[in-house]
Amino acid sequence: MELKNVTLEKKEKVAIVTINRPKALNALNSETLKDLDTVIAELEKDKDLYAVILTGAGDKSFVAGADIAEMKDLTEEQGKEFGILGNNVFRRLENLDKPVIAAISGFALGGGCELAMACDIRIASEKAKFAQPEVGLGITPGFGGTQRLPRIVGLGKAKELIYTGDIIKADEALRIGLVNKVVPLENLMEEALTLANKIAENAPIAVKLCKDAINRGTQVDMDQAILVEAEDFGKCFSTEDQKEGMGAFIERRAKNFQNK
Numbered sequence: 283m284e285l286k287n288v289t290l291e292k293k294e295k296v297a298i299v300t301i302n303r304p305k306a307l308n309a310l311n312s313e314t315l316k317d318l319d320t321v322i323a324e325l326e327k328d329k330d331l332y333a334v335i336l337t338g339a340g341d342k343s344f345v346a347g348a349d350i351a352e353m354k355d356l357t358e359e360q361g362k363e364f365g366i367l368g369n370n371v372f373r374r375l376e377n378l379d380k381p382v383i384a385a386i387s388g389f390a391l392g393g394g395c396e397l398a399m400a401c402d403i404r405i406a407s408e409k410a411k412f413a414q415p416e417v418g419l420g421i422t423p424g425f426g427g428t429q430r431l432p433r434i435v436g437l438g439k440a441k442e443l444i445y446t447g448d449i450i451k452a453d454e455a456l457r458i459g460l461v462n463k464v465v466p467l468e469n470l471m472e473e474a475l476t477l478a479n480k481i482a483e484n485a486p487i488a489v490k491l492c493k494d495a496i497n498r499g500t501q502v503d504m505d506q507a508i509l510v511e512a513e514d515f516g517k518c519f520s521t522e523d524q525k526e527g528m529g530a531f532i533e534r535r536a537k538n539f540q541n542k
């Protein structure tokens with residue numbers, strides 16, 4: 283697996299994926315998006331990984347957006363290609379069969395905020411800053427910002443943030459529900475790892491099916507959503523881990539999930 287701008291580290295059951303272009307504040311160019319796609323393909327295959335942390339190299343930035351220098355002179359056709367590439371990668375991440383925690387040290391702007399929103403859970407440092415500043419560049423958010431931000435923070439706040447391009451700090455992001463937790467910068471990775479390991483102690487297939495039920499169920503009406511949940515609930519009963527989890531409870535012993 284040859285990567286230029288993304289690194290993948292495995293710590294027992296947890297993968298740490300780092301966008302590594304600190305000189306450009308980890309801005310997403312097409313090379314980086316392709317690397318990210320390659321890493322996600324690897325994560326999809328690895329059955330020994332139960333949770334993923336996505337972060338940016340350096341303390342200053344998670345991801346400062348799509349690469350403006352690369353985008354500046356794109357033709358309509360190239361713009362479309364870039365958009366499709368990014369959207370496919372973000373969607374693949376969102377649908378990855380493992381929970382993904384974004385660990386956000388600093389700037390999460392434009393495509394960076396959108397990347398964080400394609401993750402399941404967001405932990406931010408006290409220094410993190412968030413914005414969808416695209417309108418100031420003459421474009422709309424293009425990696426799902428107009429769709430995921432209102433789903434996370436509600437219509438009114440999303441419209442305010444997107445129409446103004448205002449940068450908000452971590453405490454405000456926490457207040458509006460854009461991030462789950464704010465921690466001191468020096469504790470960021472430790473907190474993300476603690477959370478990832480805690481999730482990884484649970485039955486991985488059940489966690490995967492919870493993600494599927496939440497992601498699919500929230501896209502349809504409640505009558506269909508309940509069926510999505512029932513389908514995923516049913517699937518648990520074909521797993522050894524369901525027998526193990528319930529067996530361990532009845533027998534009052536420690537459980538030992540095998541991801542089977």
Ligand code: DAK
Nearest residue numbers: 306307309346347348349350351361365391392393424425
């Ligand atoms: N792209 C490319 N390079 C960037 C960058 C970016 N988004 N952000 C920062 N850099 C680079 C800077 O150019 C600079 O490079 P050098 O000049 O040193 O070579 C280096 O990172 C350090 O940045 P600064 O010198 O500016 O650092 P400061 O601390 O002074 O400022 C800043 C930090 C984050 C406030 C500032 O860099 C900044 O405003 N950056 C741009 C933030 C931004 O507007 N981000 C949103 C980008 S728009 C699409 C789908 C999605 C998108 C577009 C299309 N389609 C569907 C087609 C997404 C769009 C976006 O994300």
